[in-house]
Amino acid sequence: MSIYLNNAATTWPKPETVPKSIYDFIVNRGANVARGSASVRDIQSLDNVFSCRQKLAEFLGGYEKCDPRFITLTSNITESINIVVKGFLRPGMKAVTSSMEHNSVLRPLRRAETEGVALEIIPCSLKGYMDPALLKKAVSDGADIAIINHCSNVSGSLQNIWDIAEVCRESNVPIVVDCAQTAGIVKISAKDLGAAALCFTGHKGLFGPQGTGGIVWDPDFAKKCSPLIEGGTGSVSHEEYQPVQMPDKFEAGTPNLPGIAGLLASVEWIENEGIEKIRKHEDNLGRMLEEGLRKIDNLRIIGPGEGDPRLPVYSFNIKGKDNARLARDLSDIYGIETRPGLHCAPLAHRTLGTFPEGALRISPGYFNTADDIRHALNALTELAKN
Template sequence: MRSVYMDNGATSYPKAPGVGEAMADYIVNVGCNIGRGGYQSAYDAASLALDTRDQLCRLVSGPGPRNVIFTPGATYGLNILLKGLLKPGDRVLTSPMEHNAVLRPLTQLQAQGVQVDFFPCNDRGELLLSQAEALITPQVRAVILTHASNVCGTVMPVQAVGRLCRERGVLFLVDAAQTAGVLPIDMKAMGIDAVAFPGHKGLLGPQGIGALVLTDALAAQIDPLVAGGTGSVSHELDMPSFLPDRFEPGTLNLPGIYGLHAALAFLEAQGEELRAKERALARRLWTRLRELEGDGLRVTGAEDPDRRTGVVSVDFLQGDNGEMAFRLEQGYGIATRCGLHCAPAAHQTLNTYPQGTVRFSVGPFLSAEDVDYVHGAVEALLREGR
């Protein structure tokens, strides 16, 4: 049976060529820590880590390589931001399309007296910008917004929200878990003060390594969530005031950094071509599944293909979504994800709560034939279900 991995929204597979080899190279041939030892291999590893910060800074047009903080993933970066910044009495705006990596820290903060308000979205997961505009007032401390929904693939109007935030002196934080490496991100042009993302999704790197990129002005307002050794200013008991050390206590995930470095080098070498291929696959998947819409199937998310990522979530109207995902895997070798995708409010917005959806998500290594195979399998399931 054919095997088609359609769960790239959860994590990319396969990884970029060279990722596994780079990680093994670190473990087998390097192995040392950085920022602590004064010997050649430690300097070489530090130089690679710095090079990776440069790559990540270029990726998001960040303020500089020092402003790139290595994290275990988007979740950690978002927690560093939200919990370090927001204090009782602060007001924060977000959207109902957020992942629990945003909603759960905000719920914890709410219990401590932070006021959390939501932008309105329609049932396609699109932010209603004209109504949102009125909510972004100078009294708001920060806006935190996902760049694209992990549930339905709808892309948020990040640039427009960033402009409003800048005009009104409001901090703008972006969860780019679904878009880093997939869509252009330009912190300066989009008015973004901080962006958090993992290395294991669109960047085609390994799990356990990601980045938070933030401006100096924002960093100065954030208390470190975790404190510990940094290999710098060790005589001081306070965390260093400078970046990246302020937010990087403890030994870094160096195998992960080696792997991510290789992935980013691959992406840079491929240029726009690989992403154009992924966009074409995304559009094909969405178009083909939409051909099947009717009594048996609803496709969620934005109706403008230019405002969508490669995530396409469907609701099987005459069957249980969990069972359909099982049958896709067992009968056709198609790996999807079903359920609420850690974003319950997004499903309430899309009217797919509590049943959730079956989520298909493309990656750049799939082919048009893979997408057509998925279309055929869904069509067959719908036929069998009648």
């Protein structure tokens, strides 16, 4: 039996309706989108994509009747962030970000820097939090964009994104939020935040399949970005240039239609289950895990302290133990799946004081039970002793 405690990497298992919808799409529908003869199956494919956009517009956009064209569907949040960074930044501009970012933000920004974009990285605290006063200083000195992580995939530090967005709003700087760890778990709305773009991935807290993600755009900001990829859109086929109208502007090529069917099913499932219920269960497991970890000799949890705002993503080190070896022993001996190392976030580890050795991460999810946590704590207690 295996116990999956690596939900920050991807949530597993998925709600039953997700694989069912993917299967149903492939077996019973399966037509391409906007590339047919308007048969019933063509319309069903259009409906699949339209309904998913509409659902995401309500769920993450915060708009009751949001124009679903301003939801771009991508393969993952890495693609979403690349669309924004490469589509917006030009030499001579300035971008601001935090020291808790995932490489999906840092690497495109570092590339932009080599091409003449000024980059300011705001140092976060040892607990992984950004001080809005530091951001205020950085943006009031003049910035073209701020790209900020909502919750760290290393330490679970949950930023006060409302204060951060307020600082950006006061300075008239567009804010782009990396919601990879929060979408589906923390209530968030692009409209209430006033975000220029809210980027998300489908396979984590949204419980969708891998290969899905997207962007909720502020329409004015979308106009200022150029597309990352160009090609067939199934629309305005007489035009040799990429269309400027949404959603086609940022969506060339056949989309992940089975994935989109799965993502629609997963967001509907979250709505039925209740986002508060999901968060509460995950938080309870997190607290139980934290209490147990604090009792293990020589184990040091990195990032937030007791009671600090967080999601249940816990990274830690045990004195004298290699975190990769610990992860392997947890897996081989106890059947517990975790993730060691640097978690694609080297700068976050530098901020948290765990570079270059990294840490072992345990991230419970909605389908875990208290028994899973007990099992993991017993295993870690034994491994820490040996």
